Amino acid sequence: MIFYSTNTSSTPATLKKATLEGLAPDGGLYVPSEIPSFSPEELELLQDAPFTDIAFAIAKKYTGGEIPHERLSSLIDECFNFKTPLVELDDTTFVEELFQGPTLAFKDYGARFLARMTGYFAEEDDRLITILVATSGDTGSAVAYGFQGIPNTRVVLLYPSGKVSRLQEQQLTTAGGNVTALEVNGDFDDCQRLVKQAFMDAGLRSKLTLTSANSINISRLIPQSFYYAWASVRLSSRFDGRKPVFCVPSGNYGNLTAGVLARKMGFPISHFIAASNANDSVTRYLEEGRYEPRPTVRTLSTAMDVGNPSNFARLLYMFRNDFRSMGREISGYSVSDPETIETIREVYDRFGYIMDPHTAVGFRALETWRQETPDHADSPSVVLSTAHPAKFLESIREALGRDISVPDRLQTVLDKQKISVRINADYHDLSDFLSKLDS
Ligand SMILES: *Cc1c(COP(=O)(O)O)cnc(C)c1O
Numbered sequence: 101m102i103f104y105s106t107n108t109s110s111t112p113a114t115l116k117k118a119t120l121e122g123l124a125p126d127g128g129l130y131v132p133s134e135i136p137s138f139s140p141e142e143l144e145l146l147q148d149a150p151f152t153d154i155a156f157a158i159a160k161k162y163t164g165g166e167i168p169h170e171r172l173s174s175l176i177d178e179c180f181n182f183k184t185p186l187v188e189l190d191d192t193t194f195v196e197e198l199f200q201g202p203t204l205a206f207k208d209y210g211a212r213f214l215a216r217m218t219g220y221f222a223e224e225d226d227r228l229i230t231i232l233v234a235t236s237g238d239t240g241s242a243v244a245y246g247f248q249g250i251p252n253t254r255v256v257l258l259y260p261s262g263k264v265s266r267l268q269e270q271q272l273t274t275a276g277g278n279v280t281a282l283e284v285n286g287d288f289d290d291c292q293r294l295v296k297q298a299f300m301d302a303g304l305r306s307k308l309t310l311t312s313a314n315s316i317n318i319s320r321l322i323p324q325s326f327y328y329a330w331a332s333v334r335l336s337s338r339f340d341g342r343k344p345v346f347c348v349p350s351g352n353y354g355n356l357t358a359g360v361l362a363r364k365m366g367f368p369i370s371h372f373i374a375a376s377n378a379n380d381s382v383t384r385y386l387e388e389g390r391y392e393p394r395p396t397v398r399t400l401s402t403a404m405d406v407g408n409p410s411n412f413a414r415l416l417y418m419f420r421n422d423f424r425s426m427g428r429e430i431s432g433y434s435v436s437d438p439e440t441i442e443t444i445r446e447v448y449d450r451f452g453y454i455m456d457p458h459t460a461v462g463f464r465a466l467e468t469w470r471q472e473t474p475d476h477a478d479s480p481s482v483v484l485s486t487a488h489p490a491k492f493l494e495s496i497r498e499a500l501g502r503d504i505s506v507p508d509r510l511q512t513v514l515d516k517q518k519i520s521v522r523i524n525a526d527y528h529d530l531s532d533f534l535s536k537l538d539s
Contacts, residue, residue, distance in 0.1 A: 101164045103130040103318055106417045115166050116221045119214070119319040120229070122312045129414045130318040136161035138366040146329075147337045151184055152176050154333070155326040158365070162322050167220060175220065179212040184327055186334065186482070189451045193466075194344075194482045195459065196331050202245040203271055204488035204510060205403070206355065207238055209327065210320030211246030215253065217319040218311065222252035230308045230537070231255045232298055234291035237264045238403045241271030243313045244279045254278040255313075256534070258291040261522070267491060267514065274516040282533065286525030297527045304534055315354045316410050324358030327484075329367045335480050336368035343370035344480040347469075349462040350374050351404035353382060353411040355484065360418050360429070370479065374432040375465035377401045377440070382409060383432035389423040400437045400495050401457040403487070431473075433465035440464065444499035454504060457495045459485040 103118040105111050107128030113121065118130040138146075138157075146154055155176045163172055182200045189195060201208025222229040231253060233243055240257045247255045259272050261283045273281040284291050295312070298304060313320075328346060335344040346369055348356045356374050363369040376383050377399040385391045393408035419426040435443075443460040447453055455463060462483045470477045489496050490506045497503055506514070523529035 101136070101162050102133040104133050105129065106131055106413045115163055115217070115318070116224075119217050119317060120221060120311050122314060122317045129316050129411070129417075131414055131417055132162065132318075135361065135364045137364075140366075143333060143366065143368070146333050149333075151326065151330050152180055154330045155180060155323065158326060158329060159322065161365075167217075171220070175216045176213075179216055179323070180209075180326075182208075184330065186331055187453070189447075189453060192478050192480050194331070194335070194480070195453070195455070195463075195485045196327060196482050197485045198327060199456075199485060199488040201242075202509065203238075203241045204491055204507070205238055205242065206324075206484070206486040207242035207315075208246065209323050210315070210317075210354070211239075211242035211313070213323035214313060214317055214319040215243075215246040215250045218247075218313075219250040219253050222309075227252065227309055229253050230310050230534075231313045232258075232295055232310050232534075233313050234258045234288065234295040235264075235272065236260070236288040236291075237268040237272075239313075239315060241268060244272055244275040244281070247313075248275045248279055249277055254280075254537070256280050256282060258282045258284050258294060258530070260287045260291055261285055263287060267510070270513050270516065270518060273518040273520045274513055276519065281520040282530070283520040283522050284525055285522065290525035294525065294527055294530045298530060298534060301531060304531060308534060308537065314410075315352050316414075321354060321358050321361070321411075321414075324355055325362040325365070328359045328362035328369060329365070331482055332362070332367045332369050335482070339480045341368075342480060343368040344482050345369075345371045345373065345466075345469075345476065347373040347375055347462045347466040347481065347483045349401065349404060349458040349484065349486050350376055350382070351379070351406040351409065353409040353415055355486070356430070357411045357414050357418070360415065363429070364418070371476070372430045373462075373465050373469050374430050375462040376432065376434045377404050377461055378434065378436060379405055379407055380432075380434035381407060382412060382415075383434045385412075385423065386427055386430060386432040400440050400492075401461050404458060404461065431469055433468050435461040435464045441495065441499045443467075444495065448500055454489045454496065454500070455485065456487040456489040456492045458487050459483060459489075462486075 105124030105128030198206035396407035
């Protein structure tokens, strides 16, 4: 499979090149030259297949001959060694829990696959690859635990001291081994600036092979299509061929883009609902056909606080810049903070189920869509649950008036000893640290 950049089709890349580069040299995002499709017969065979079989069937089409099938299959088993429950709230409403991985958020799917692809390609060249990431929290923790112990890779994370939650800091600083957390005396913008400087430092780059692991990497996108594919074949067979609707709590729109990819591959999905918080640039685009990003505003669903989503370029590309055709497949709704809290409470009262604020944004958007399109009121529907509620105890307390228990794997991380290296928001400090690493 060959990948093109969204900016021009002049820089085709293999999966290896696209994975190790992240962003294309022209600043565009990599997209598959042609979206592989599954025939009805192939889909039939996958109906009762376990998650990892579906993941393998899809991954095979994107890796082409670049990774031997046996190896790919074992990498996939390693990636998805946790469950993806499909919880039934009522006859037609399901929650797909994507938070059963090590950091209790859906970013584990993308990060764990990317880590193993990177490790595989690095090993092929007998190289050690250094992944350099600036993080304000969620991406960094998934990357830290995704790459933990992966041969031929090492991770250096930069995070702003005192500006991430205690839980996030624990997740960033306890992976250990090949993962180092640099605690920067500065803010997130400083961290991003330092990382950019390192990527432009030719001297450093002649010594270290640097790569980033941000959410635009094609090897983070592909694995996110797996859980759409898996849930859609199961539900459409259970509902006699009726295709489910997917509702996606969105920030950078990588998750939704992966859903669109799954649908284009032929998986039975009828429609998407893009749920946003007050950061509604894409919601407004879907209504008005004009894309006018605005500064980011802070909400309770913090991981969706993105004013100018980086995956929007890819989404546009997949719909050939045609907002009407995008609008036929995707409906967008924006949900406020008070509505989010109200929804956590209502869902608990109706179903006895506790949702985190991101998932609640999704559930609320689904309800609104169902009211506006009565024809679909009883379509089978899946809300993607992107995080475990125990990561957002304050919102849960506000909604339900009580605390919930923290799962063991989260408690284990909370109990670990934090290990970080303090640096100033000064490029000399970072380059000094990086140049002392062995190459
Ligand atoms: C990252 C994240 C999102 C947003 O996903 P995108 O792919 O950026 O749209 C939603 N919920 C949680 C919990 C996240 O961590």
